[in-house]
Every structure is written in C-alpha cells, then in structure tokens.
Amino acid sequence: MSLPIRTLRRVLALPPSLRLRTYATSPPNARLNTETDYKTTPILHHTSSSALSNPELPASVRTSQTHRQNFFQAINSALHHALSSDDRVLLFGEDVAFGGVFRCSMNLATNFGSERVFNTPLSEQGIVGFAIGCAAQGMKPVAEIQFADYVYPAFDQLVNEAAKMRYRVGSTGMHAGGLVVRMPCGGVGHGALYHSQSPESLFSHVPGLRVVMPRSPAQAKGLLLAAIECKDPVVFMEPKALYRAAVEQVPVPAYTLPLSKAEVLKEGKDVTVVSYGTPLYTCSKAIRKAEEDFRISCELIDLRTIYPWDRSTILESVRKTGRAVVVHESMVNAGVGAEVAATIQEGCFLRLEAPVQRVAGWSTHMGLIFERFNIPDVARKERYSQW
Amino acid sequence: MFSRALRRSAALPVRRAPVAQPLARRAVTTDAASSHADKESVPTEDDKPFEVKLSDESFETYELDPPPYTLNTTKKELKQMYYDMVAVRRMEMAADRLYKEKKIRGFCHLSTGQEAVAVGIEHGISKEDHVITAYRCHGFALMRGGTVKSIIGELLGRREGIAFGKGGSMHMFATGFYGGNGIVGAQVPVGAGIAFANQYEGKDNVTLALYGDGASNQGQVFEAYNMAKLWKLPIIFGCENNKYGMGTAANRSSALTDYYKRGQYIPGLKINGMDVLAVKSAVEYGKRWCSEGKGPLVYEYVTYRYGGHSMSDPGTTYRTREEIQRMRSTNDPIAGLKQKLLDWGVTSEEELKAIDKEARSHVDAEVAEAEKMAPPEATPKILFEDIYVRGSEPDFLRGRIPEENFYYKESAVPKEGEKPAPART
Numbered sequence: 001m002s003l004p005i006r007t008l009r010r011v012l013a014l015p016p017s018l019r020l021r022t023y024a025t026s027p028p029n030a031r032l033n034t035e036t037d038y039k040t041t042p043i044l045h046h047t048s049s050s051a052l053s054n055p056e057l058p059a060s061v062r063t064s065q066t067h068r069q070n071f072f073q074a075i076n077s078a079l080h081h082a083l084s085s086d087d088r089v090l091l092f093g094e095d096v097a098f099g100g101v102f103r104c105s106m107n108l109a110t111n112f113g114s115e116r117v118f119n120t121p122l123s124e125q126g127i128v129g130f131a132i133g134c135a136a137q138g139m140k141p142v143a144e145i146q147f148a149d150y151v152y153p154a155f156d157q158l159v160n161e162a163a164k165m166r167y168r169v170g171s172t173g174m175h176a177g178g179l180v181v182r183m184p185c186g187g188v189g190h191g192a193l194y195h196s197q198s199p200e201s202l203f204s205h206v207p208g209l210r211v212v213m214p215r216s217p218a219q220a221k222g223l224l225l226a227a228i229e230c231k232d233p234v235v236f237m238e239p240k241a242l243y244r245a246a247v248e249q250v251p252v253p254a255y256t257l258p259l260s261k262a263e264v265l266k267e268g269k270d271v272t273v274v275s276y277g278t279p280l281y282t283c284s285k286a287i288r289k290a291e292e293d294f295r296i297s298c299e300l301i302d303l304r305t306i307y308p309w310d311r312s313t314i315l316e317s318v319r320k321t322g323r324a325v326v327v328h329e330s331m332v333n334a335g336v337g338a339e340v341a342a343t344i345q346e347g348c349f350l351r352l353e354a355p356v357q358r359v360a361g362w363s364t365h366m367g368l369i370f371e372r373f374n375i376p377d378v379a380r381k382e383r384y385s386q387w
Numbered sequence: 388m389f390s391r392a393l394r395r396s397a398a399l400p401v402r403r404a405p406v407a408q409p410l411a412r413r414a415v416t417t418d419a420a421s422s423h424a425d426k427e428s429v430p431t432e433d434d435k436p437f438e439v440k441l442s443d444e445s446f447e448t449y450e451l452d453p454p455p456y457t458l459n460t461t462k463k464e465l466k467q468m469y470y471d472m473v474a475v476r477r478m479e480m481a482a483d484r485l486y487k488e489k490k491i492r493g494f495c496h497l498s499t500g501q502e503a504v505a506v507g508i509e510h511g512i513s514k515e516d517h518v519i520t521a522y523r524c525h526g527f528a529l530m531r532g533g534t535v536k537s538i539i540g541e542l543l544g545r546r547e548g549i550a551f552g553k554g555g556s557m558h559m560f561a562t563g564f565y566g567g568n569g570i571v572g573a574q575v576p577v578g579a580g581i582a583f584a585n586q587y588e589g590k591d592n593v594t595l596a597l598y599g600d601g602a603s604n605q606g607q608v609f610e611a612y613n614m615a616k617l618w619k620l621p622i623i624f625g626c627e628n629n630k631y632g633m634g635t636a637a638n639r640s641s642a643l644t645d646y647y648k649r650g651q652y653i654p655g656l657k658i659n660g661m662d663v664l665a666v667k668s669a670v671e672y673g674k675r676w677c678s679e680g681k682g683p684l685v686y687e688y689v690t691y692r693y694g695g696h697s698m699s700d701p702g703t704t705y706r707t708r709e710e711i712q713r714m715r716s717t718n719d720p721i722a723g724l725k726q727k728l729l730d731w732g733v734t735s736e737e738e739l740k741a742i743d744k745e746a747r748s749h750v751d752a753e754v755a756e757a758e759k760m761a762p763p764e765a766t767p768k769i770l771f772e773d774i775y776v777r778g779s780e781p782d783f784l785r786g787r788i789p790e791e792n793f794y795y796k797e798s799a800v801p802k803e804g805e806k807p808a809p810a811r812t
Binding site: 090115116118120121123125126127128129130131132133134135136137138139141153156157160161166167168169170171172174175177207208210230231232260308311312 | 519537541548549550551553554558559560561562565566567568569570573575576577578579580581582583584585587588606607610611613614617618773774775776779780781782784
C-alpha cells in the first residue's frame with residue numbers, strides 16, 4: 001500500500017511539465033479505449049493491391065498505380081484533377097490560395113492561377129451566396145468553409161437558395177447543381193466549442209442537398225470528384241481528425257465513387273453497425289473486441305452519403321442480422337442515428353431481435369477538455385454491440 | 388475634443404423634450420415629368436434618335452461623376468416604355484383583383500408605383516445582361532421576357548405558371564432573370580456570383596442585383612459589396628428605396644438613409660426612380676462603367692409604392708393617405724411620361740389612348756387565359772419532380788403513408804413480392 005502513495009508523491013513532486021499527462025492519451029492499462037492505430041486499421045488500404053481491388057473503381061483505374069496519401073493530400077489530388085479537367089471548376093474560400101488551414105489546396109493557386117483559386121473575405125454567407133450565383137451561371141464552384149462550425153451564417157443560402165433552386169425555376173432549367181461546399185468537421189481532440197462540431201444532420205433535413213462524409217483518403221478522392229461531377233448541390237464534410245492521421249494507398253488517376261451508396265466494410269451475422277466518418281475507426285476496434293469478448297459476428301457499414309442515403313443496403317443487412325447500432329459523433333438528439341433507427345424499425349420491425357441502439361455524442365456542447373468523453377469511444381460501442 | 392463632449396453632455400438637462408425624427412432626406416426629385424426635349428428637335432420618324440435633357444435633380448453622386456444629363460432615344464422607344472409601364476401596372480392590378488377574389492392565395496407583393504424602375508432598367512440593358520431581385524418581382528419577370536399569362540398563372544398556382552406553380556409571387560425566373568427571392572437580401576451575394584461567372588468567362592455584360600431599403604441593412608449585402616469591390620465585378624447593386632421596409636420608414640431602420648453611399652468604397656448614384664428616362668440613362672451609364680472594368684456601383688432608385696407592402700398590409704398605418712395621394716397625383720411614372728410624350732409631340736392623344744388600350748387588352752386577355760388554366764393535377768409526380776437532377780434521384784421520397792411514397796424509377800407500383808420498406812429519405 002505504501003508503494004503507490006510513494007510513487008504518487010514522487011510524481012507530484014515533478015515539475016508540471018514532466019508529470020504524466022493523462023488527458024491527451026489513452027488511460028493507463030486501457031483495454032478498450034486505446035489510441036487508434038492508423039497503420040494497421042482494416043478501415044484503410046495498406047497495400048496497393050487491396051486499394052485497387054475495390055470493385056467500385058472503373059476497370060482502367062483498377063489496373064493503375066497507387067501512392068500513399070493522407071486525407072488532405074487525397075483531397076488535394078481530387079481538386080487538382082477537377083481543376084485540370086474542367087475550366088468551369090473554381091476553388092475559393094478563406095485562405096485557400098495559401099493552401100488552406102488544413103493544406104487541402106496546396107499549390108493549386110500556383111498551378112491554376114488566382115482567377116480560379118482565390119481567397120475570399122471572412123464572410124461565409126457571402127461565400128456561399130456567391131458560389132450559388134456562379135453555379136447558376138453553369139460554373140462548378142467548390143467553396144470551402146474553413147470549419148463546419150462556421151457554416152451557420154450560410155445556412156440560409158444553402159437551404160433557401162441552393163437546395164430549392166431547381167425546384168422553383170420553372171422551365172428555365174437553371175440550377176445550382178455545380179455547387180460543392182467543402183467543410184472540415186468533427187472532433188480532433190481539442191477543438192472545443194467552435195472547432196469540433198459535426199452539423200451533418202442539419203443539412204440532412206433538406207431535400208435538394210446531398211450530404212457526403214468520406215472515411216478515408218481513397219474514399220475522399222473518389223467521392224469529392226463525384227460531388228463535383230454531380231448536378232446537385234453537395235455539402236461535402238471532411239473529418240478533420242483524419243486529414244493527417246489517415247494514410248492509405250490511393251489510386252493515382254482520377255476516379256469517382258458512387259454517391260448515395262453505402263459500403264459494407266466488414267460482413268457479419270449478429271449485429272449491424274452503421275456509421276460514417278471518423279467513428280468508423282473506433283467502431284472497427286470495438287467490433288474486434290466485441291467479437292473476441294462476446295463471440296459474436298458484427299457487420300460494419302459506412303453510410304458515406306448521409307443524405308439522400310442508401311436505405312436498401314442498411315435494411316438488407318439488418319434483415320440478416322436482426323440487430324443494429326448506429327454510431328455518430330454529433331449529438332444523439334435528432335441526429336442521423338434517429339433517422340436510420342426509425343427507418344430500420346419501419347423496414348425490419350419483425351426481424352429485429354433487439355431495439356436499435358444509437359451510440360452518439362451526448363446532448364451537450366463540445367467542451368475543450370471533455371471532447372473525448374463526448375465522442376463515442378470504443379468501450380461504449382462495444383457495450384452497445386452486446387445488446 | 389472628447390472632454391468637451393463630456394462637459395457638454397453633463398450640462399444637458401436630464402429630461403429632454405422628444406426630438407422629432409427627421410424625415411429621410413431624398414434630395415433628388417421624384418418628379419416623373421422633369422425631363423425636357425425641344426418640340427422642334429423631335430423628328431417625325433419613329434426610329435430616328437433625338438436628345439432628351441434630364442432634370443438637374445435627376446441624380447446625386449457619391450465618389451462618381453454624374454451620368455450625362457442627356458439621353459438619346461427614339462419615339463418608338465418612348466412609346467414602348469410607356470406601353471411596358473402600362474402593361475406592368477395593368478398586370479399588378481389584375482393580381483390585386485384576383486387576390487381580393489381569393490383566387491390568388493398566399494403572399495403577394497405588388498409594385499404599383501415602382502414601374503419606372505423595372506422598365507427603365509430593361510431599356511438600359513440587353514438580354515445578355517442579368518437581373519436578380521427580391522420578392523417584388525412581377526414587373527421584372529415580365530420585362531425580362533416572362534408572359535403575363537405565365538406570371539398570373541404562377542400566382543394562381545397553375546402548372547403553366549412561370550415556375551410551374553411552385554413558387555408563387557416571390558419566385559419567378561426567366562432567361563437572364565434569377566428571381567424573385569423570398570429571403571430578404573439573400574439574392575445580393577448570389578448576384579455577385581453571377582457577375583463573377585460572367586467576368587470569368589470574359590463576357591461583356593453586367594449584372595444588376597436589386598434589393599429594397601429594408602434589405603439594405605442585411606449583413607450579406609455588405610459581404611457582397613466587399614467581394615465585388617475586391618474582385619472588380621461588373622455588377623450594379625441597386626437599392627429600390629420606396630421609403631418603407633414593410634411598415635418601417637427608412638429613417639427608422641437605417642442609420643444612414645443615403646443608400647447610394649452605403650457602398651463606402653464603391654461609387655454610388657442616387658436616381659430619380661419615378662422617371663423612367665433617368666433610370667435608363669443611369670443604367671446605360673453603369674453598364675458602360677462596368678464594361679470598362681471599373682468594378683461595381685451602388686445605385687439607389689428613389690421610388691414609391693402605392694399599395695401596402697403585401698396584400699395583407701393596407702399600407703396606411705405607417706404613412707398618411709395624403710402622402711400616397713400626393714405621390715400618385717403628382718409623381719406617377721406613367722402619368723409623367725404620358726405628359727412628356729404629349730408635350731414633346733412624340734405622339735398624339737389618340738395614339739396614346741390606342742397604346743393604352745392595346746396594353747390593357749393584351750394584359751386582360753392573357754389574364755383571362757391564365758384564369759382558365761386548370762389547377763395542376765394532384766399527382767405525386769408534380770410534387771416530387773425537380774428536387775434532384777432527373778435520373779439521379781434517390782429511389783423514392785416518402786409520402787404521408789407508405790402507399791404514397793414516390794418511386795422515381797417509374798415503379799410507383801413495386802414488383803410483386805418485393806414491397807420496398809416504407810422508409811424516409
């Protein structure tokens with residue numbers, strides 16, 4: 001008994017900078033809530049052959065080369081392809097000409113000129129309104145909102161102008177379909193109130209918009225190019241925690257991946273776990289532990305497009321497994337999980353063995369030091385997968 | 388300086404007599420018949436140009452040389468302007484009647500009294516130029532190429548309406564016309580984007596983004612100013628100052644009622660918006676300014692609406708009947724132009740009457756046609772089309788009950804034994 005107290009005293013005697021920092025790392029002796037190892041996670045393609053085996057890739061891409069890229073480099077490649085293949089593609093937002101705060105637009109201003117890649121003033125409502133005007137003229141603007149937390153002033157423009165334009169222009173054929181609004185979203189461990197939010201569910205309430213959130217570099221590249229090609233306005237949310245952390249083999253040529261199509265990442269028999277974005281990594285870990293601890297088999301599905309979303313893939317899976325857990329980072333109240341859970345109970349009620357569970361952020365704000373308590377962790381997910 | 392201010396304020400008596408709010412200063416004239424042409428200089432031919440002198444009080448400038456006070460026009464054009472203004476007013480009156488007959492429902496904002504702005508702008512630009520405005524848009528929609536039938540049809544919610552009956556009063560589109568926007572001020576940055584796209588594509592045209600004196604206090608208007616000046620966009624921001632944002636007088640809502648100075652770093656021009664000739668001259672000048680690459684302008688069209696803000700507003704609670712009466716009887720844009728056309732010998736009383744009659748009967752005939760249009764079919768197709776680009780819609784959108792779900796891929800009836808789950812999108 002005396003030994004631990006002595007140890008504690010010794011630790012406390014150290015200057016604060018040398019003391020054990022327990023807030024930014026996993027707790028000592030943690031069995032479940034350990035740091036995500038992005039080098040080994042099955043969510044990412046660690047080899048060229050696995051990256052090219054994706055059946056969604058066009059045949060020509062599947063025989064091509066890959067290179068290791070992190071998430072922001074993949075976004076950069078996609079933007080590069082888009083800018084070089086179509087003069088109508090424009091890229092603008094706060095500080096994008098310098099490369100953007102997350103380096104997504106590195107060198108694009110140099111390569112494509114300040115006419116096409118330029119900084120805007122700090123005026124989100126103005127940026128999105130401006131982008132809608134460009135799109136109404138047939139351009140393909142890719143507007144960047146520096147953080148998803150800043151998109152709220154532009155909410156009106158997205159909901160009232162972008163989403164409704166096609167519906168209300170009569171026979172003129174006008175639309176804002178060329179519009180893509182990119183925004184980094186989600187927690188990164190220390191973003192706090194105004195740099196960690198994930199407002200996807202707000203946009204998923206609006207017909208006319210498409211809301212996409214990729215999980216990995218290769219997905220980001222394909223989905224962003226699909227979003228730019230898509231003739232509907234797209235809100236493209238990039239989990240900022242993955243910008244540097246997620247590194248994988250990404251096919252070198254340009255390619256698109258289907259929008260509004262979920263992807264089964266791991267097949268299983270007993271429970272379907274539905275998620276998107278960053279939580280997929282912790283879901284994957286939780287599934288591995290749950291399969292060891294409870295001897296169950298879990299299916300993991302990435303929603304990818306949050307709206308309009310791929311109901312049939314999810315319903316098909318739950319009809320098979322009979323149980324579902326929906327996981328997301330943003331608040332549980334009126335979140336995407338509510339919509340998915342309601343859909344599952346409507347579509348598979350007689351097949352359900354247990355109530356659909358939602359594992360999501362608590363209904364509170366993202367306090368700086370509490371971020372990792374707020375975001376669903378492996379332990380919470382494992383527990384719910386047991387039900 | 389500061390200490391003196393302090394001393395002075397300390398010396399002021401504690402209770403001050405209420406100070407009457409000064410009325411908004413509108414120094415340009417609102418006389419619709421203030422321009423002048425020599426009767427001798429008016430040619431006999433219909434399409435031979437001649438010169439009209441605008442009143443010295445037609446404009447006020449801010450960091451800008453005034454536009455020329457002379458305007459080249461033809462008899463034909465003057466008569467067309469007259470015809471257009473009469474048609475716009477006749478159409479608005481028809482909308483008023485149909486609303487009162489409860490055939491038009493919902494929101495309806497009429498521009499009676501403001502015709503010179505829509506008509507003057509259209510005569511100052513070409514079809515390659517772009518216009519975007521707020522909700523008081525019927526006149527602009529007509530001038531940009533919409534038909535009376537399609538506009539009244541829209542108000543009536545008919546399929547043949549200009550927006551398939553889905554938009555109603557505030558939402559009308561035509562070639563080169565981007566609405567018709569129900570959100571006060573939201574159209575202004577969209578206009579900046581339109582201007583940018585045209586500049587980017589090297590097109591020599593101008594975009595006019597219009598808003599009211601009420602909307603001029605929206606933050607995004609200033610965001611758009613900033614971007615437009617920064618990137619020298621070919622855009623003319625235009626505040627249609629009709630003195631009241633709904634029921635709030637301009638001087639009660641705006642710390643600076645000189646809306647043409649509100650661009651601060653953007654040159655501005657205040658225009659007699661009751662004189663269609665002054666509007667045309669100003670817009671032609673702005674178009675030249677923009678095509679010379681000089682960047683944006685902020686215009687203020689001083690005008691007046693005779694009716695209430697919308698159909699539910701009698702328009703007499705926040706202004707006097709005398710004020711309305713005075714504007715109607717002395718500053719009416721149609722009466723003003725009519726008087727000039729007669730004074731200058733551009734046309735005869737009989738010919739004007741014939742033009743009047745032609746405009747009215749054309750509008751009346753189209754309104755009658757619109758009234759005869761059948762209400763749209765109550766099918767889900769009409770409700771759900773055009774939310775997403777055709778062919779790329781989700782599998783279905785949800786109705787009230789599963790049987791009402793709308794399946795895009797023509798399979799309104801699901802295949803046997805394969806009933807899709809009643810889920811939402």
